[in-house]
Amino acid sequence: QSVLTQPPSASGTPGQRVxxxxxxxxxxxxxxxxxxxxxxxxxxxxxxxxxxxxxxxGVPDRFSGSKSGTSASLAISGLQSEDEADYxxxxxxxxxxxxxxxxxxxxxxx
Amino acid sequence: EVQLVESGGGLVQPGGSxxxxxxxxxxxxxxxxxxxxxxxPGKGLVWVSRISNDGSKTDYADSVKGRFTISRDNAQxxxxxxxxxxxAEDTAVYYCARRYTSGSFYYFDYWGxxxxxxxxx
Numbered sequence: 001q002s003v004l005t006q007p008p009s010a011s012g013t014p015g016q017r018v019x020x021x022x023x024x025x026x027x028x029x030x031x032x033x034x035x036x037x038x039x040x041x042x043x044x045x046x047x048x049x050x051x052x053x054x055x056x057x058g059v060p061d062r063f064s065g066s067k068s069g070t071s072a073s074l075a076i077s078g079l080q081s082e083d084e085a086d087y088x089x090x091x092x093x094x095x096x097x098x099x100x101x102x103x104x105x106x107x108x109x110x
Numbered sequence: 111e112v113q114l115v116e117s118g119g120g121l122v123q124p125g126g127s128x129x130x131x132x133x134x135x136x137x138x139x140x141x142x143x144x145x146x147x148x149x150x151p152g153k154g155l156v157w158v159s160r161i162s163n164d165g166s167k168t169d170y171a172d173s174v175k176g177r178f179t180i181s182r183d184n185a186q187x188x189x190x191x192x193x194x195x196x197x198a199e200d201t202a203v204y205y206c207a208r209r210y211t212s213g214s215f216y217y218f219d220y221w222g223x224x225x226x227x228x229x230x231x
Contacts, residue, residue: 007137033214045205090217097169
């Protein structure tokens with residue numbers, strides 16, 4: 001049972017827009033910034049979004065993040081086949097004194 | 111080019127011990143907080159432990175507290191994870207990751223390729 005809650009799966013067709021939600025609490029998302037990571041099959045996670053809505057250089061602007069209260073979301077527009085991966089949200093938890101992750105969302109491009 | 115290279119994984123019997131290493135290059139290791147994150151087969155990412163840049167502060171997930179010890183050697187640009195009293199629930203790929211910090215936000219910007227630890231008789 002992960003501290004941050006994500007839907008286990010999401011899907012869309014090429015060109016569509018999909019969103020992935022991440023729900024937490026006041027001790028994590030409510031008081032700290034949210035990061036998103038993309039994990040392609042068989043590889044290490046890669047930073048996708050940091051500080052709620054910032055993209056590292058090299059990440060396409062098709063990817064965007066937002067946060068409101070104790071929830072965050074990742075949006076992917078213009079879906080492409082190479083976006084098929086697992087996506088994880090992450091934040092620091094002040095009560096646990098550690099990082100917490102969502103359970104991950106497996107994105108399928110139909 | 112930034113590199114984090116883990117080593118030391120393998121097959122270990124229940125109750126046994128293992129020490130993981132993570133060798134860093136391409137950034138100033140001694141200025142960086144470092145973490146271990148693990149991923150059981152087919153499961154999600156789980157935070158394990160962190161250590162401050164100078165090694166003076168460490169934190170652990172409850173699931174490993176008292177069994178795992180994180181440490182570092184800044185002269186060798188190497189991060190360690192000593193794992194004792196291993197159980198089947200510790201079977202996972204273990205990643206080392208750098209925690210970038212800037213004011214009020216922080217994130218894992220660099221990850222190693224991971225090393226697999228399998229606990230089985």
